Amino acid sequence: METDPSLPFIAPEMLSVLISPSGRQLDANEAWLSVFGNDLWGRLPPEDARFAQEHTTEAIRGGQVLHQVYLVPSRGDEPIPVLLHFHPIREPDLEPGRFPVMVTGEVMREPVSWAAEQTRRRRMEMLGRMSMGIAHDFNNLLTAVVGHAELLRSDLVHLQAAADAHGHLRALEQAARDGASLVRKIQGYIRDEKKERAEPVLLHEIAEEVLTLTRPYWYNEPRRQGIAIRVESELRPVPPIMGTPTELREVLVNLVLNAVQAMPAGGTLSLRTARSGTSAAAVQIADTGVGMTESVRRRIFEPLFTTKGQAGTGMGLTMSQGIVQEHNGRIEVESAPGRGTLFRLVFPFSHDTPKPASKVARVLEDAPADGLRILVVDDEMMVRTVTTKLLRLRGHTVESADGGPAALEVLGDDDAFDIVITDLSMPDMSGRELAAAIRLRHPGLPVLLLTGDTDAESADVDAVVKKPFELDDLVAVVRRVASGAPEADRRR
Known part of the structure; x- marks a missing residue:
């Protein structure tokens, strides 16, 4: 394959750099310095520099990010394509979510048309990221629609409203569920950063x-x-x-x-x-x-x-x-x-069979039926409010907190709650980071992740419920998680 003569010659040596948990460049080999210099991402165009910083942050938090390509400007007409991998360095005594990162990679040699194709792919990646952000916001809106529809149904029952009113409400709920289903399909198609495990598929x-x-x-x-x-x-x-x-x-x-x-x-x-x-x-x-x-x-x-x-x-x-x-x-x-x-x-054909879809509540005969003490954590006031009202409607005692740091203040050092329900995507402290902090301070306190993200599994949470949710499903999972949590009976 012919190479672009405008590209500087770089020996085929692995590029490597060590980054501190604060995002500072600690050490780099000569191959890295010849391409990126001493200013970590300073040589990258602003757009690529932002992507590189996001991938670095994800690795600092414990995620492994592989096969990322960046275009480093050169003296020639075409930039240098570089393939990088971000590896968190995990040590037992390190604070969760604060890991050093080793970045390794190699310079790639491709036809001249490669750079133009990568520009197009980068634009598509940005469009995908924007779409995921819109989907997240849309899921929050649908959560509020479905939640207030549930509250309205309760009011209609008490007001003995006509059958037509219940019919309109059912149509509203179905439209919201259809919208949520479409959002999940879009998220499932866009989110291909991580390799999925093979599973039985229809x-x-x-x-x-x-x-x-x-x-x-x-x-x-x-x-x-x-x-x-x-x-x-x-x-x-x-x-x-x-x-x-x-x-x-x-x-x-x-x-x-x-x-x-x-x-x-x-x-x-x-x-x-x-x-x-x-x-x-x-x-x-x-x-x-x-x-x-x-x-x-x-x-x-x-x-x-x-x-x-x-x-x-x-x-x-x-x-x-x-x-x-x-x-x-x-x-x-x-x-x-x-x-x-x-x-x-x-x-x-697969030798396995998919698990049949069923209401979680059907397997909760032994779960506690009395009211639980619940802390709801979400930076979106609309979602936080409707979730709190819905859970109170089912007889639970509920407090709320605007984000992770506020939640840790509410929790304090006491065992005042039976379960914490937290959003995933929050500023200052994500739901995963909050769950990790709770594990350290309150090892027996169950944490449930409430999110519209399609890739939300985490070792630090006991269950995940997707937005928008149906109240019966949320309550069923809350009861199941609380009943199986260590020291749950002692705290009640």
């Missing part, structure tokens, strides 16, 4: 989610351009396969978008799931678009091969094939010029 459910996610591409945008794309779906239930939902969604989204782009004058997009023999599940994406010649069809999975000119990267189908193969599956392609294209993905 392929027909993934396909249905993808149809919802891609609706703007096959419905809204074509109609704005005066084009009609008809969608036919036959999503038959099939036994589960073993896989990671985010990666499977990525493959199907890519194939759906390719199908839409292959129908510039409109046509029919079809999505079907079915059994393939006795031991596999298949999902099929087909279009009635321009189709491909046999010579093109044979090359579509080659890296950097594209028929879209400057608009294509030539990596979409290559990555999709890799993901399918990682799932022990295969991709079959049928196409002809003017006759459209059909992609069929076939995956072996």
Whole structure:
């Protein structure tokens, strides 16, 4: 592969730098200094410097951040691409969430077009981060809508309101739940920073989610351009396969978008799931678009091969094939010029079965039914207020705190509460950091994380409830966690 002659020569030595828990550069090898200098992220453009600082902060808090690419300006026309990994250095005697960080990496050599592609990818990453922030705020709004609807239902019962009023309320709640479901699907698609564990996955459910996610591409945008794309779906239930939902969604989204782009004058997009023999599940994406010649069809999975000119990267189908193969599956392609294209993905059945969805309350026969003493922690007053009112409605004694530091003050040194319910994303102190602090000061006090984040599991919390929540589900989890917490009976 040819290299850009404008790039300075840098020996193929691993770059490494040690960063203190306060974010200060402590030590760096010569390779690092030759690229980044002594000012840590000072040579990076402002946007990349902000990303690097965010990744450093995440590692200081204990998270490992891998495969991050940055563009370091050079004297030539093109910047230097550098691949970095952020590793927290964990020691038992260190304060949780305050770890030194070792950053390692290497200079990458790629074609000249690489920098432009990375700029596009960085913009998409920023768009994804913005979307996650909007989703977080939207989940808080939906939490307030659902919570006040629950409070309104209680008032309507006491006022003996007409049946129509209850019907309007049910419609309002359903709309809020549908909105929350859509937000979760968007979050699940965007959040791919961490590798998911393989789990039993229902392929027909993934396909249905993808149809919802891609609706703007096959419905809204074509109609704005005066084009009609008809969608036919036959999503038959099939036994589960073993896989990671985010990666499977990525493959199907890519194939759906390719199908839409292959129908510039409109046509029919079809999505079907079915059994393939006795031991596999298949999902099929087909279009009635321009189709491909046999010579093109044979090359579509080659890296950097594209028929879209400057608009294509030539990596979409290559990555999709890799993901399918990682799932022990295969991709079959049928196409002809003017006759459209059909992609069929076939995956072996999983030997495990998904856990059936059920109300948490069904397994809580032995949980305590009397009122609990609860501390609700959230920096959003709207969410904090409605959560407090809902829990009081069920007979619990509830206090609230505006953020982590305020919560620690309320807790003090006494065992005055049976459980703490905290938001995840808060300024000054996150929900994870608050949970870690509670573990040190009040080892027997259960902590429940209440969040709209799709990636909220933590070793320091006893349970996670997603926003927006239904009151029955929240109360059931609160009772279960409180009943199983050490020293819960002594504190009551």
